Amino acid sequence: MMFSNDFWHPLKFSLEVASISVIIVCFFGIVFARLLYNKSFKGKMLLETFLMLPIVLPPTVIGFLLIYFFGRQSPVGAFIEEFFQHSIMFTPWAAIIASTTVxxxxxxxxxxxxxxxxxxxxxxxxxxxxxxxxKVFLFVSLPLSLPSVISGLIMSFARALGEFGATLMFAGNIPGKTQTAPTAIYVAMESGNMSLAWSFVLSMVVISFLMLLLSNFVQKKP
Structure with missing residues (x-):
């Protein structure tokens, strides 16, 4: 089972989605953290609460909000469909957006x-x-914060790799197109294909374990 396309494509797609998502969250995470970490202004607490909200929201709620925001009835969704002649829903980009959000x-x-x-x-x-x-930011603050940046990248990658609920709702579960490893596990279990399900589960456990191990190594002080 581990050498079949049914196994490799979802796993490969999940790794690609997580990698692209990490690049996006790296940029915006550093930008927002730099803008807000030592600033004090009215409404800062509300803004930071909003930025952290995906941690506590159920994935289905995130998926629902993404569908509402990017759906055909919303201005953003209508603009995207008009510009690209295609809705962003049920595409690989939908999976990337869902993973990036969480x-x-x-x-x-x-x-x-x-x-x-x-x-x-x-x-x-x-x-x-x-x-x-x-210059102070690029050559002093950022290098001194590098362990935290790397740790954030690792944890974000692991979280994006394991995203299920929002991805299933927003990107769907289309084999060969938007099916990720977590959604493939669900399908394999539903169909009784336990050998394939175990292949995905063991792969995800190994990858997640290595990610946490690397994160702990990076954060470990000499």
């Missing part, structure tokens, strides 16, 4: 904690030496 809070929280741990005196010393905000 993975983003992990990246944001990890990077924000990393920025908060940077000694402000080091940043101030860099500014005194002539560094502007961008």
């Amino acid at each position: 993975a983003f809070p992990l990246m944001y929280q990890s990077v924000k904690l990393g920025f908060q741990a940077v000694d402000i005196d080091i940043e101030n010393a860099a500014r005194v030496d002539g560094g502007n905000k961008m």
Whole structure:
């Protein structure tokens, strides 16, 4: 079973979706964390709560909201369909959006904690030496926060890889197109194909274990 297309395509597609999602959450996680971590303004708590909301929302709720936001009846969905001549729902991009949505809070929280741990005196010393905000960020703050950034990337990848509910609702479960490893496990169990289900389960356990092990290694202090 582990050498059949029924096994390799969903697993390969899941890895591709998780990889693209991680690239997206890396960029936006760093941007939002940098903009918010040391700022104080009215409504900041509400904004951060909104950014972290996907962690606590049921995946089916996230899937429902994505369908509503990107569906044909919404302005965004109508624009996408008019521009691309195709709805984004039930496409690989729908799977990427769903995975990105659930993975983003992990990246944001990890990077924000990393920025908060940077000694402000080091940043101030860099500014005194002539560094502007961008240079201080790129050559001081970000390198010092690198373990947190890497940890966020690993945890976000693992979360995106394991996404099920929102992906099933928004991207569907189309074999060879939008079927991921988690949805393939569900189908294999429903059809009684336990050998295929076990192949997926063991693969996901091994990948997730390695991701957590790597995350712990990165965070381990010398």
